[in-house]
Amino acid sequence: MEHPKSHKPDLRDLRPQQVQDILTSLGEKPFRARQVLRWLYKNAAPDFETMSDLAKPLRQRLSQVARLTAMAPAQVEDAADGTSKLLYVLDDGARIESVLIPEADHHTLCVSSQVGCRQGCAFCRTATLGFTRNLRPAEITGQVLAARRLVDEARPLTNLVFMGMGEPLDNMASLLISLEHILGESGLQMSQRRVTVSTVGLADHLADFGRATPAALAVSLNAANEGLRSKLMPINRRFSLATLKAALLAYPLKPTRRITLEYVLLGGVNDRPAHAVELARWCRGLKCKVNLIPFNPHEGADFVAPAEADVQVFQEVLISEHITALLRRSRGADISAACGQLAARAALDDWDEEDGD
Numbered sequence: 001m002e003h004p005k006s007h008k009p010d011l012r013d014l015r016p017q018q019v020q021d022i023l024t025s026l027g028e029k030p031f032r033a034r035q036v037l038r039w040l041y042k043n044a045a046p047d048f049e050t051m052s053d054l055a056k057p058l059r060q061r062l063s064q065v066a067r068l069t070a071m072a073p074a075q076v077e078d079a080a081d082g083t084s085k086l087l088y089v090l091d092d093g094a095r096i097e098s099v100l101i102p103e104a105d106h107h108t109l110c111v112s113s114q115v116g117c118r119q120g121c122a123f124c125r126t127a128t129l130g131f132t133r134n135l136r137p138a139e140i141t142g143q144v145l146a147a148r149r150l151v152d153e154a155r156p157l158t159n160l161v162f163m164g165m166g167e168p169l170d171n172m173a174s175l176l177i178s179l180e181h182i183l184g185e186s187g188l189q190m191s192q193r194r195v196t197v198s199t200v201g202l203a204d205h206l207a208d209f210g211r212a213t214p215a216a217l218a219v220s221l222n223a224a225n226e227g228l229r230s231k232l233m234p235i236n237r238r239f240s241l242a243t244l245k246a247a248l249l250a251y252p253l254k255p256t257r258r259i260t261l262e263y264v265l266l267g268g269v270n271d272r273p274a275h276a277v278e279l280a281r282w283c284r285g286l287k288c289k290v291n292l293i294p295f296n297p298h299e300g301a302d303f304v305a306p307a308e309a310d311v312q313v314f315q316e317v318l319i320s321e322h323i324t325a326l327l328r329r330s331r332g333a334d335i336s337a338a339c340g341q342l343a344a345r346a347a348l349d350d351w352d353e354e355d356g357d
């Protein structure tokens, strides 16, 4: 599809330094770049006209050399527990979702990194979509900017988890630029500890990721034996548990931090006490903690949720093995907004109808 403006860079696809270079090339002083960057991130300007403290000729020059994509949700769906699912229709018609989760004194946003996903995990609904494309940095950061507008001061958006649609480390270039927007001095300046990137464990990218960004790392383990993990997560056939562990032991982790391991409990599949013992053994030597996530059922998968009692035993086994293990209940299941339920599809079918053509 030909996009008439596509030759002009979207300023929010660029690194802050590149935005500064553009302004320098237009003959502007460094403080102008800071002003523009504030408009791009803290103020989430939808267009150049909004940048009211820039002289009109400069705004015009900017719109001749660059463009801006303003992300606004096409639909917001609210769950009974206060969770909202935000649906976006992108420039090319592709659809993605983010999930905004209210907590006592803040909000957490679950961010998507790709349209669909190519990891093919057996229990994940996004996997059933296949892969369409990577998100641009502007489309990743844009989800955060849009969500900031939806929250109030009493509960600001302070926490991000890259656990929406897609595999973030399969879209490293965009991910790292977006993290610069989110964490950086000239961006949103969010706290590194509160921004977590979750991966299936692309072992060949872990070291590069760890060196490039201070964001927190979570790895979806889901099984600690090779045969079972290969069945659940095709990536394990490329990077075995042994390879993954070696990569995590070598990960450039800051002294006070730990790696989070996510473990989706699938009823009768990976939730036996013996699996917990295996997991505890696998964790040995790693600075880690385990987040247990009971499986959220959906049409696309033949798994069932674990029994309440089994979840408890699993957690107790880990704790008795001296592993920090927290139980994570995902929210928003009634609107398919819980972990592993994102498909950006069903909801929009209704929306299309309402919209007529």
Ligand code: SAH
Pocket (backbone or CB within 6 Å): 119, 123, 124, 125, 162, 163, 164, 165, 166, 167, 168, 198, 199, 200, 218, 219, 220, 222, 262, 263, 264, 293, 294, 295, 296, 297, 298, 339, 340, 341
């Ligand atoms: N690709 C990344 C991020 C997206 S998935 C990753 O795999 O980490 C985010 C988390 O949701 C992962 O831990 C995944 O194992 C989990 N998940 C996927 N489907 C789920 C489901 N149906 N119920 C509960 N958790 C699920």
